[in-house]
Amino acid sequence: MRPNSQPRSAVRRLALARLISITGGAAAFAALNFTVYERTGSAAWLSASLLLTFGVSGVFAPLGGMLGDRFNRKRVMIASDLAGAACFLALAFVHEPVLLLALGFVAAVVEAPFWSASAAAVPNLVGKDDLAWANGLLQVGGNAGIMLGPALGGVLLAAIGPGMVFGANAFSFVVSAAIIATVYGRFAEDRTEHDDEHRGFRAGFVFIARDRVLRTIVLAWVALVFGIGLAMVADVPLAELFGSGSTGYGLMIGAFGAGSVIGSFAGRKLHERNEARVLILGTIVMGATTAGIALSPWFPPVLALLLVCGAADAVIMIADRSIQQRRTPDAVRSRVVGASEAMIDIALSIGFVLGGPAVAALGPRATYAIGGACGLFGAAVLVPVLRASRRTPAAEATVEQEPIEADELVVARVAG
Numbered sequence: 001m002r003p004n005s006q007p008r009s010a011v012r013r014l015a016l017a018r019l020i021s022i023t024g025g026a027a028a029f030a031a032l033n034f035t036v037y038e039r040t041g042s043a044a045w046l047s048a049s050l051l052l053t054f055g056v057s058g059v060f061a062p063l064g065g066m067l068g069d070r071f072n073r074k075r076v077m078i079a080s081d082l083a084g085a086a087c088f089l090a091l092a093f094v095h096e097p098v099l100l101l102a103l104g105f106v107a108a109v110v111e112a113p114f115w116s117a118s119a120a121a122v123p124n125l126v127g128k129d130d131l132a133w134a135n136g137l138l139q140v141g142g143n144a145g146i147m148l149g150p151a152l153g154g155v156l157l158a159a160i161g162p163g164m165v166f167g168a169n170a171f172s173f174v175v176s177a178a179i180i181a182t183v184y185g186r187f188a189e190d191r192t193e194h195d196d197e198h199r200g201f202r203a204g205f206v207f208i209a210r211d212r213v214l215r216t217i218v219l220a221w222v223a224l225v226f227g228i229g230l231a232m233v234a235d236v237p238l239a240e241l242f243g244s245g246s247t248g249y250g251l252m253i254g255a256f257g258a259g260s261v262i263g264s265f266a267g268r269k270l271h272e273r274n275e276a277r278v279l280i281l282g283t284i285v286m287g288a289t290t291a292g293i294a295l296s297p298w299f300p301p302v303l304a305l306l307l308v309c310g311a312a313d314a315v316i317m318i319a320d321r322s323i324q325q326r327r328t329p330d331a332v333r334s335r336v337v338g339a340s341e342a343m344i345d346i347a348l349s350i351g352f353v354l355g356g357p358a359v360a361a362l363g364p365r366a367t368y369a370i371g372g373a374c375g376l377f378g379a380a381v382l383v384p385v386l387r388a389s390r391r392t393p394a395a396e397a398t399v400e401q402e403p404i405e406a407d408e409l410v411v412a413r414v415a416g
Helices: 005-040 043-070 073-091 097-125 128-160 162-181 203-210 212-241 245-267 275-295 299-327 330-362 364-388 393-400 406-415
Strands: none
Touching (some): 005 043, 005 128, 043 073, 043 097, 043 203, 043 330, 097 128, 097 299, 128 299, 203 212, 203 330, 245 299, 275 299, 299 330, 330 364
16 A cells, blocks of 8 residues: 655655765764774773663663653654764764763764654554555664764765764764654553553563564574674674685675665565465575675675675564564553563663674684574464464454463573
8 A cells, every 4th residue: 555645744854864864873873983993092992882882771761662662752752862862962062081981972862862762653653554565664764863973974084074973973963854854753652541451661571572573573582693693793803714814804784784674675565464484484595694694705795795685684673573563562562662672772782792702712714603593493483473463453352462460571581
């Protein structure tokens, strides 16, 4: 079904805002990390910079989700952009590494509410038949920004210096906020119906723990992204193994990023009848291509496999988000998004932590092979979703969502 003009316009504006803010943010964070390393000469400072910027998103995602469910989501997104603009504008005037990291940390924290609020708003802006189209378009903007931002940041850093890069990113956030202000449509439903049922910071975790489909998908993602974390640590050693050095490493990142953009465009064609099947097949492809990289005797096939892997990653993210949106009441949707992102990001971080010892002990090829095996295990976990997703969310909730005690929730969070 073709989306009507008003929802199409609203989602296009959101996608444009996301493209602008993510491109600027990725450029600025890349400039921040390079600047911190340049001024300290310390890998420990660089690790701290990565942890306090990219690493905090998962930790603060549930808080962002709570804000998106409690307040007007459009205003939350605008406030998040403007707060980020203020942080990066302040970054333009500081030089001490400690202050750079402190402001970078605050900037990463204030950006968190934007993502859960925007994801939760999509089902209100478009009909359920257009969710994949809308999520795919938003994913195009996000992945294009992630692909272009670091390269742009490196070029601008060399040309105009870090202060100007931070200032330019502050302006990009203001532009993003201005675009969002022009979006008309419903960002949320009436909150009175489910407010009593879904209260508190933990409501997103509770909902996922009670819903078999969402719980299974999160567990599969945990296995998959843990393997991805291992493989990402092995990227540089693998490039060196092939003798391609930093150029090869850049090509590997670019191939995955280009595949993500392609997959985002393709994912717009998904619909409710094939989302679960595509989710499973895409996860199989990610696991198989990651394992295939471990077996490749030449470097060009590695780039081709990364391109396919990136495309599969984007498609399954769209399928996952659409399933999640359909199964989640509006009153708790932002917190469900935040909770799932938190558990997935923690698994990715654990992969980062264990990736170094794995590469040192086993080498980059074996580490990639383990990453591929984790992806295939995640695909096996997803098989019951294909059957369960054929039920209506309401019927599934009636069967599956039983009262859960606090101790059970802790177990579910640890398992996730």
